[in-house]
Amino acid sequence: METPVNSRTANGVATGGAGNLVLILDYGSQYTHLITRRIRQLSVLSLCISGTSTIDAIAKLKPRVVILSGGPHSVHAAGAPSFPDGFIEYAEEYGVFVLGICYGMQLLVQKLGGVVAVGEKQEYGKMEIAVPEGEWGLYGPEAIGGHQTVWMSHGDEAVKLPEGFTVVARSLQGSVAAIQNRSRRFYGLQYHPEVTHSTQGMETLRHFLLDVCGVNADWKMQDVLEEEIKVIKDKVGPDEHVICALSGGVDSTVAATLVHKAIGDRLHCVFVDNGLLRYKERDRVMSTFQSDLHLPVTCIDASEQFLSKLKGVKDPEMKRKIIGREFICIFDDFAQEQEEKLGKRPTFLVQGTLYPDVIESCPPPGSGMTHSHTIKSHHNVGGLPKEMKLKLIEPLKLLFKDEVRKMGSILNVPESFLKRHPFPGPGLAVRVLGDVTEGNALEILRQVDEIFIQSIKEAGLYDSIWQAFAVFLPVQSVGVQGDQRTHSHVVVLRAITSEDGMTADWYYFDHKFLVDVVRKICNNVRGVNRVCQDITSKPPATVEWE
């Protein structure tokens, strides 16, 4: 089981020194990624691998702490995922701390000889728990003896604890909320401390990892940056060329700047007009590339190609897959053009893929996300064709959006890029529900979106909103405009706040703002007589409508 200090993981991240890693074993919870994030926010490196990884794969990473994630399964179900045989013995032999969260806690209870049963009542949503006076451990002195609000999402519960365990918190309904066995270093939380609705969740994780487990908080973005530059230099041969798909968004701009730092002018950037861009976006993006970014970028107008392939397609996943495929065709053609120019064909494609894109798309083998459900195929991940000539470089694949922004600011990427709201690669195709080519849906949506975004900017709200956009619905409603009956389109405005796009709340505009925007839209955009606002959080909705 011995491995060198600072060994690198399959994902290319240095472990940051033996014995300081927090390793998450994923059992498919939609929140698993958030555990990773929260821990990184504490400046502690954390990685996530499949919950059914082998004992060797776990031991190789030399974790100080292993967190067993939540998951959709019941521990009683046939084929319910579990840690490998020998894991408990390994943890005890090497003094590894183990924290089970929700399903992870139930797994720990069951495997150590306790009993998990279907609870009388399911507990979903915000709950109050009490942490009675008792021994120090999972909770520090500030939490002990008090109440806190936590986020629960479970149907099973621990009804008999394994020997040596004590209950350190209960929900006000009486179910077990937290357990520990300090001498064996095993801990469990029935709720999700990683979700912001658990008001003291972050403090609980901090206390547990830093004070109880003695993990060092020394993981820094500067180190990640230097490590990535080194990885790219090693991967790309000295006379190999690379193309970069640049969208004008935060992720690809940071990725391009990073790769440029590593390989200089062997990087060739391409921006694609797929016919699904926003109002005047092509001109605006190309001119900011020139004025602010100083990287050579080729613009390819492929709008007809994309739109003709999308004609008549209504299914959201189909649309995403078609778009992913067309992007790759364009990149291959661009590589061919470069070959004619340079006398050498570029071998790599840089994409600004982020961790959330990977988590929510079809989980690729080896990603460690094998127990999660596919939410939607992000065009740059699940939408990619199986056979690709270009090899991928995705330097941001393990980072969340706010981490990418941090990296961008270390790289001096101009704020005009870093502060932009995210815009999905499939663009307006996931905001015009149904067939995007029907009627003048795209044109109507562009106008509505522009009015909405400009109004937000004029009101000084752009930087406090994570993402805002309009959606076109393929339905018509009756209205009265200028004393005439109209039968026109319905559009929806969506604005959210979020940290990383994985969970989101809707943004609360004041009434006057909304009244003004709706008036502007109905007065200026022909074909719209009704405007709605989407006030659904994520979950249960997603950010984009498709």
Ligand SMILES: Nc1ncnc2c1ncn2[C@@H]1O[C@H](COP(=O)(O)OP(=O)(O)OP(=O)(O)O)[C@@H](O)[C@H]1O
């Ligand atoms: N119009 C485009 N032209 C070229 N590449 C694109 C285009 N749209 C998306 N891509 C590629 O797909 C990747 C994923 O798109 P995504 O929208 O998630 O990232 P982004 O545009 O870089 O950042 P943001 O999320 O802030 O919009 C991009 O990083 C880029 O590599």
Ligand SMILES: O=c1[nH]c(=O)c2[nH+]cn([C@@H]3O[C@H](COP(=O)(O)O)[C@@H](O)[C@H]3O)c2[nH]1
């Ligand atoms: O590059 C992308 N390719 C895609 O296919 C894609 N789909 C969604 N998004 C963006 O991701 C964030 C989360 O969106 P969802 O809640 O709709 O999945 C939001 O910021 C979305 O705009 C995408 N980005």
Ligand SMILES: NC(=O)CC[C@H](N)C(=O)O
């Ligand atoms: N969120 C979870 O991990 C749920 C665990 C298990 N599926 C239950 O319902 O109790």
Ligand SMILES: [Mg+2]
């Ligand atoms: Mg984008």
